[in-house]
Amino acid sequence: DGGITQSPKYLFRKEGQNVTLSCEQNLNHDAMYWYRQDPGQGLRLIYYSQIVNDFQKGDIAEGYSVSREKKESFPLTVTSAQKNPTAFYLCASSILPGPDPYEQYFGPGTRLTVT
Amino acid sequence: GIQVEQSPPDLILQEGANSTLRCNFSDSVNNLQWFHQNPWGQLINLFYIPSGTKQNGRLSATTVATERYSLLYISSSQTTDSGVYFCAVVNAGGTSYGKLTFGQGTILTVHP
Numbered sequence: 352d353g354g355i356t357q358s359p360k361y362l363f364r365k366e367g368q369n370v371t372l373s374c375e376q377n378l379n380h381d382a383m384y385w386y387r388q389d390p391g392q393g394l395r396l397i398y399y400s401q402i403v404n405d406f407q408k409g410d411i412a413e414g415y416s417v418s419r420e421k422k423e424s425f426p427l428t429v430t431s432a433q434k435n436p437t438a439f440y441l442c443a444s445s446i447l448p449g450p451d452p453y454e455q456y457f458g459p460g461t462r463l464t465v466t
Numbered sequence: 467g468i469q470v471e472q473s474p475p476d477l478i479l480q481e482g483a484n485s486t487l488r489c490n491f492s493d494s495v496n497n498l499q500w501f502h503q504n505p506w507g508q509l510i511n512l513f514y515i516p517s518g519t520k521q522n523g524r525l526s527a528t529t530v531a532t533e534r535y536s537l538l539y540i541s542s543s544q545t546t547d548s549g550v551y552f553c554a555v556v557n558a559g560g561t562s563y564g565k566l567t568f569g570q571g572t573i574l575t576v577h578p
Contacts, residue, residue, distance in 0.1 A: 393568030448564035
């Protein structure tokens with residue numbers, strides 16, 4: 352059963368704590384992405400990765416960090432430097448952008464609440 | 467960067483009605499996807515349609531890339547169609563890493 356899994360579904364943290372969100376895919380996709388969604392808004396790109404051990408900042412990377420040690424996994428750490436971390440976080444994956452259709456598929460998301 | 471505008475922002479229908487959702491974008495694209503976000507937040511892929519027309523059951527989509535718009539048609543709507551519909555594009559002029567730029571979404575409510 353191929354797909355993208357994210358855990359946990361809900362996460363609660365105190366201000367000042369770092370927290371790591373998990374994203375795993377078994378679609379054999381090279382590209383992985385992290386997006387953030389705020390209430391009533393579309394999604395915005397935080398980080399992306401096209402290959403193991405390489406990743407790039409998206410539009411709103413400040414206060415976040417990622418790693419890509421395995422092709423299947425792309426964890427996101429929300430650090431205490433992120434000023435407004437409460438949001439819905441979605442992970443996505445696709446084949447590498449190119450001449451073939453590179454449809455992005457999304458995981459179920461993690462709702463993070465920081466108080 | 468590329469701008470994506472969706473209309474209408476809200477749409478209320480009776481079950482069985484048809485509807486058309488519109489997505490306008492400000493630059494050329496090499497990827498356009500339509501998604502349905504269900505009440506639990508899951509983004510469900512509806513169409514990958516950078517150009518042309520596709521149909522899947524009661525849903526169909528058309529993208530006219532030269533005129534920079536896409537339309538999503540929902541026929542014989544059902545209550546399970548309720549949710550938020552997003553259009554998202556990849557700017558053909560940007561670096562080709564596949565970043566999707568999302569519109570603000572159309573909130574669809576279908577009443578029984």
